[in-house]
Amino acid sequence: MDVTVIVATFGDQSWQEIAFAHAIPSAETQAPTVSFHAPAEVLSLGDCRNRAIDFHDPKGWLCFLDADDQLAPGYLAFMEQAYSGDETELLIPAVQYLVGATKRGAAKTFSDRDIDVMNPCPIGTLIHRDVFEDVGRFWDESAWEDWSLFRRATLAGSKLKFVAEAVYRAQLNRNGRNSTVRDPKRLHASIITSHDRWLKDRA
Template sequence: MDVTVAVGTFGAQSWADLARQRAIPSAQALGVPVVHHHADTLHDARNGALAQVDTEWVIHLDADDELEAGYVEAMATGTADVRAPAVRYVRGARALNSPTMPNVSGHSHACEAACLEWGNWLVVGALVRTELVRQAGGWRDFPWSEDWDLWVRCWQAGGTFESIPAAIYRAHVRPKSRNRAVRGAARLEAHRAIARANGLPIP
């Protein structure tokens, strides 16, 4: 499969070091090209990594996460423009769950593209057509759930979506991580800002 794994890190140098210890080796083990860009902000880091991609497909990977063996082969069985993996959450060396497909909060059914109107059900490491990300405008600056903003714009640009449960994204749970630091009113305001920016219903 013609795919590159793009790792963007930002801020402290320790994030780039972590990427070299965890995310990048997990991607290199898949036998595909890997690019890394470090910047002052997350959206600049991810867009900088995206600028280095010259393959048809791209997988963005957070510094502290990993792609499990067989990830690319599983993704290659799909047909959609955006292919969502299952997620295995890990704390330290201990897996917290069997791999499961994420859902929009409050949705009890298997989510599909239209569910993006209400929230996010894909992780950053979904497989996506590189040109679709560029057509959608790349990564934008939000303090939380910036991947939801991107997936909404890919959907609005006409992209198709599907779940690939056999592709497993290993997400490391850290209590002080950026996403977990955004709580309560700040998280709701970020959700509303993304909804407003994309013409979605505002909660």
């Protein structure tokens, strides 16, 4: 598999420093790993990640990694073992939460979640560049842009494949952007409505 790990940051420069201390060392021994720090005028993480793709122009599989998160050893080797040859698949890791350097609980997949209503795909889910482009990249959502991307991929025909051996280590942040959405029901409905319009336009 041709995989590129993308660590995109924006805002305060300290996020880039965090990326080089945490995310990048966990990934760079496993696959080509690139970083991108967006200029000050970028106001969304989705836009930042899209700009990172434009800047580095990876051709194969994309693995987005947040600056303070990590790929566990063997992450991409397990993904390659699970790969069926279908470039439309989404390859979905298990998640293990961290508080600082301390692991909180065992790694688990979210295979019991219905992607139509709740996101089972961590940001480290592998998506092929062709699928990423076909479904419109990251949209400028106020939060949950990863769910929006991966849900659109399934609406376009991608199948979910859970790879329990590949572990994405995510910082547990109760005050993070995705955990503190002011009106989650409204955002949820807005994303689904926008997907319905998008799918109708594709027909």
